[in-house]
Every structure is written in structure tokens, then in C-alpha cells.
Amino acid sequence: MLNFGIIGTGNIARQFAFGVSQSSRCRLAGVASRTAESAAGFAASYKIPVALAGYDALLARADIDAVYISLPNTMHHEWTIKALRAGKHVLCEKPLGANAREAAEMFAAARESRRVLVEAFMYRAHPLTHAVVAAVRSGAIGQVKLIRSSFCYCSRKIDGNIRFAPELAGGSLMDIGCYCISFSHLIAGEAPCSCQAAGHLHPSGVDDVATATLAFPSGIVASFTCGMTVHADNSAYVCGDEGYIEIPVPWKPPAQDAVFHICRNTPPRQDAPQAATAPAAPPRETRTVSAGKDLYAVEADAFAAVVLDGAASFMPEDHTMATMRTLDELRLQLGIRV
Ligand SMILES: NC(=O)c1ccc[n+]([C@@H]2O[C@H](COP(=O)([O-])OP(=O)(O)OC[C@H]3O[C@@H](n4cnc5c(N)ncnc54)[C@H](OP(=O)(O)O)[C@@H]3O)[C@@H](O)[C@H]2O)c1
Structure with missing residues (x-):
């Protein structure tokens, strides 16, 4: 089983969380939002055991194997690289970065961290x-x-x-x-x-x-x-x-x-x-x-x-x-x- 943490509680995060409830190989282990209220509401809706205020708090947890990043396009680069360096595999929403240079840096970080990075073209x-x-x-x-x-x-x-x-x-x-x-x-x-x-x-x-x-x-x-x-x-x-x-x-x-x-x-x-x-x-x-x-x-x-x-x-x-x-x-x- 892959323990997923979700970063961001917007529109596609909700669809993804619903989807993971039908997954045979993944479970939702945590969710992080800019606000504690949004994280708690999201966690309650999708029966996620851990709700966190601040994205860094999710990356610090040892019980999260992989992170799903559903932030605005300009934030994919920063949070994907932070997650990879924290030892997490990353499924990041499309488009992978704000431009090709950012995407190349993200894949370089994945290689350095020996972690998987996939753009979420479902x-x-x-x-x-x-x-x-x-x-x-x-x-x-x-x-x-x-x-x-x-x-x-x-x-x-x-x-x-x-x-x-x-x-x-x-x-x-x-x-x-x-x-x-x-x-x-x-x-x-x-x-x-x-x-x-x-x-x-x-x-x-x-x-x-x-x-x-x-x-x-x-x-x-x-x-x-x-x-x-x-x-x-x-x-x-x-x-x-x-x-x-x-x-x-x-x-x-x-x-x-x-x-x-x-x-x-x-x-x-x-x-x-x-x-x-x-x-x-x-x-x-x-x-x-x-x-x-x-x-x-x-x-x-x-x-x-x-x-x-x-x-x-x-x-x-x-x-x-x-x-x-x-x-x-x-x-x-x-x-x-x-
Ligand atoms: N694969 C697909 O089917 C699919 C479908 C739709 C969108 N997407 C992609 O998913 C990503 C998110 O799209 P979305 O439709 O979920 O967007 P959204 O509903 O606006 O959600 C984005 C989330 O990012 C967080 N956030 C952090 N800083 C923000 C800021 N400055 N402005 C707005 N939100 C901020 C917020 O979560 P917190 O408040 O919890 O921190 C917010 O709920 C985009 O990259 C988009 O291209 C993919």
C-alpha cells in the first residue's frame, strides 16, 4: 500500500481524494492546506486520519510515502522539489511546471532524490x-x-x-x-x-x-x-x-x-x-x-x-x-x- 498525502484542498484534490477511495493500492494518510479549517473539513469529507495546517507539516511526516500536489501551476516546482527532497514520491498535477525550465529542474531533483515524479495526466x-x-x-x-x-x-x-x-x-x-x-x-x-x-x-x-x-x-x-x-x-x-x-x-x-x-x-x-x-x-x-x-x-x-x-x-x-x-x-x- 502507498500512503498518500494531499497538498492543497481545491477542486481537483476533491476528485482525486474520491478516486483514491476506490484505489486498491493507495490510501489517503494525510492532507495539508494553508488553513487548519480547510484541512480539517477535507479530512472529514474523505475520512483522512491526519489534517495539517501548512504544507511543510505534511512533508515532515514519516508515515507519508507519496505526495499528490494540486496547487496552482506556479507552485508545482517549489512543492514538488521540497517533497522529493523530503523523501516523498510525487504525483504532481499538470502542467508539471510553469515552464520547461522548471519541469527539467523538478526531474533533476527526482533523480537526485531517487524518487518517482509523474505528471498527473490521468x-x-x-x-x-x-x-x-x-x-x-x-x-x-x-x-x-x-x-x-x-x-x-x-x-x-x-x-x-x-x-x-x-x-x-x-x-x-x-x-x-x-x-x-x-x-x-x-x-x-x-x-x-x-x-x-x-x-x-x-x-x-x-x-x-x-x-x-x-x-x-x-x-x-x-x-x-x-x-x-x-x-x-x-x-x-x-x-x-x-x-x-x-x-x-x-x-x-x-x-x-x-x-x-x-x-x-x-x-x-x-x-x-x-x-x-x-x-x-x-x-x-x-x-x-x-x-x-x-x-x-x-x-x-x-x-x-x-x-x-x-x-x-x-x-x-x-x-x-x-x-x-x-x-x-x-x-x-x-x-x-x-
Ligand atoms: N488532472 C485533472 O483532471 C485536473 C483538473 C483540474 C485541475 N488540475 C490541475 O490541478 C491544479 C489545481 O487546480 P484546481 O482546479 O484544483 O484549483 P483550485 O480549486 O483553485 O485549488 C488550488 C488549491 O491550491 C491551494 N493554493 C495555494 N496557494 C494558492 C493561491 N495563491 N491561489 C489559489 N489556490 C492556492 C489552495 O488549497 P489550500 O487552501 O488547501 O492550501 C487551493 O484550494 C492545477 O495545476 C490544475 O492544472 C488538474
């Missing part, structure tokens, strides 16, 4: 993602040429929202575009070699809508859209020369019956003479994948396997670093300081 641990990768690698859609994805939401709460705070390294690319970049890298099987961004800056100074293209050395291209003030389909497509794969819910797959569709023949050309009527939909094969437990329980179990069994990480260092470098470059193109 969708990468889910069997749906593994099944999509296996289908692509098996040649189900021929040679991959194009990857398209989107991750958007329309936020009404701006004041006090860490995502709209430039001083906390907010913005849509950092918050959700990072999913699309890491997914494209996973499917392409290599890091992007160039990228181009277009975006819109919110009055707060962060990018609230962004779109980007990525090119990969093999010739694969990817495009994605992310936004915090816009609705979109939040799906992903992997397109090959013999068909395409549609993943309707790629980022937060359900515990049961997560699906993806393999469409092996594309519709007839729209400019063909017989295309006066709408083209027939391509034949679809639907594959269903069930994790049997909450997404964050899957993530916690996968992290435990890395720590306890020496399993390969679901988000390897080179993937995190490539994502961080791409985020830096895209944000610089939008005029954002990184």
Missing part, C-alpha cells in the same frame, strides 16, 4: 487510452496522417479562478491544451518538431481560446483547440489512410463503457457526381472499455505500480518535457511571457 493511465493506442499500432486505420483534438469549457467564474491568473501561469494552453499536445505526442509516437499557435487573450492577460498545429518528424500533423470561454465537442480523432478513430470522451473517460469508434472507410468524396445527397456515414465498429473504477483511482493505481513495482510511467519524463517545451513555444507565439 487520461494516460486509463485503459481507453491504452486501447486506442493499441488499435492505432495494430494498423486498424492504416498509416496515421492527422490527429485532431479539442478540450474546451465555458467558465463563468473569472475572479479568484487560478486559470485566469497570469501570475499563477493560467491560460487555456496550460490548463487544457496540454492534454491535446500530450495526446498527439502519444499517438504520433514522437515529440513534435514544430508548432504554430493562434489565440485570443482575455483581459486578464491569459489565453482564453487557443488553437494550434503541431508537426512531427514522421510527417504526421496534429491540430487542436482549447478554450476556457467557449463550448466545443471535446473529442479526439486519429486519421489514417485506411480510416479514422473517433474518441468521443478522451480526457475524462467514465468508469464503465468508455467507447471509441473505428471508421474504416471514409465517406464518398463530396465533389463526386453522385453526391447530390448527403454521403453515407462510414461503417463504424465501436469498441468499449471499462476500467471498473473512477478515473482518478486508475491514475492512483498506475502511480502506485510505478513506485511499488517499478512499472513504466504512464507519463514518461520525455513526454512531459516535450509537452512543456511545446507549451512554452506556443505561449511565446501568443505574446505570453513564460
